[in-house]
Amino acid sequence: MRPGSGRGLRVARDGGDHVSVYWCLMEVLSTVAAMQSARAATPGSVALVPTMGCLHEGHLALVRRARAENEHVVVSIFVNPTQFGPQEDFERYPRDPERDLRLLAAERVDAVFMPTVEEMYPPGFDEWVELRGPLTERLEGAARPGHFRGVATVVARLFRIVQPHRAYFGEKDAQQLQVIRRLVRELHLPVEILSVPTVREPDGLAMSSRNAYLSAEERRAALALSRSLRAAERLLGNGVTDAETLRRAARDEIAREPGVRLEYVSVSDGETFEELEQVERPARLLVAARAGRTRLIDNALLAP
Ligand code: PAF
Secondary structure, eight states: OOSSTTOEEEEEEOSSSOEEEEEEOOEEEOSHHHHHHHHHTOOSOEEEEEEOSSOOHHHHHHHHHHHHHOSEEEEEEOOOGGGSOTTSSTTTSOOOHHHHHHHHHHTTOSEEEOOOHHHHSOTTOOOOOOOOSHHHHSTHHHHSTTHHHHHHHHHHHHHHHHOOSEEEEEGGGHHHHHHHHHHHHHTTOOOEEEEEOOOBOTTSOBOOGGGGGOOHHHHHHHHHHHHHHHHHHHHHHTTOOBHHHHHHHHHHHHHTOTTEEEEEEEEEETTTOOBOSBOOSOEEEEEEEEETTEEEEEEEEEOO
């Protein structure tokens, strides 16, 4: 990105007594115009890692892969209101921009795009990107009406502003990843979409910014999600390809944990997200459940 602006000495606090001072080589851009002019002045390959901040190792795995494969790396941090339902957690979604910037500077990110809501959705905004069909209407689409419309709209806008050659997304949001692949295909966007496997805590919990909501007891109970995936994977490893038997194994594992309320278990085609009867080719096993008030999702590739 353009040398000069946004670089310099920064001070960050960790919320307690710890203060770090670091030399930042990153540009931090908060307007669309500043992002576009930095992009226009940047030759060579540009990667975008779209995030909603409150970064964890899962995000950093995307950033490291982008860093290794591109000359320039842009990370966006934007808690996108249009992908949250009216009863969802937009207001209380965890935000920690100072810590995020410190982590991204350490990964040698070139620029961070941190627009305000007004900047991304100026007054009078009424341009939506909506993909229809089972991919956006089942599972997360059914549980969170309007969610994928918000995701597709903001990602299309980010792509238009940043014009990356490549964009990186986590496989933890497997359905979102396919929505974005379809978005790029249907709108003929010149962006290559790359995915990075889910990063897990040592005990198996998939990393998620929403894990910050969990009490110690809820966090323990939340391990039922990854256990349910392993239970179905074990059966598949023993040659069971009947999808309902695999779903039942995952459901039974979750039912054993009273601290978790199951929303769905699905064995779906990995591209269309339609439910399968038999796993005869690579498929996705997906679970969604609540631990306390926190809604969690996880998934695994089922490769027969
Ligand atoms: O996965 C996320 O964090 C968000 O859905 C994304 C892709 C940044 C769009 O707001």
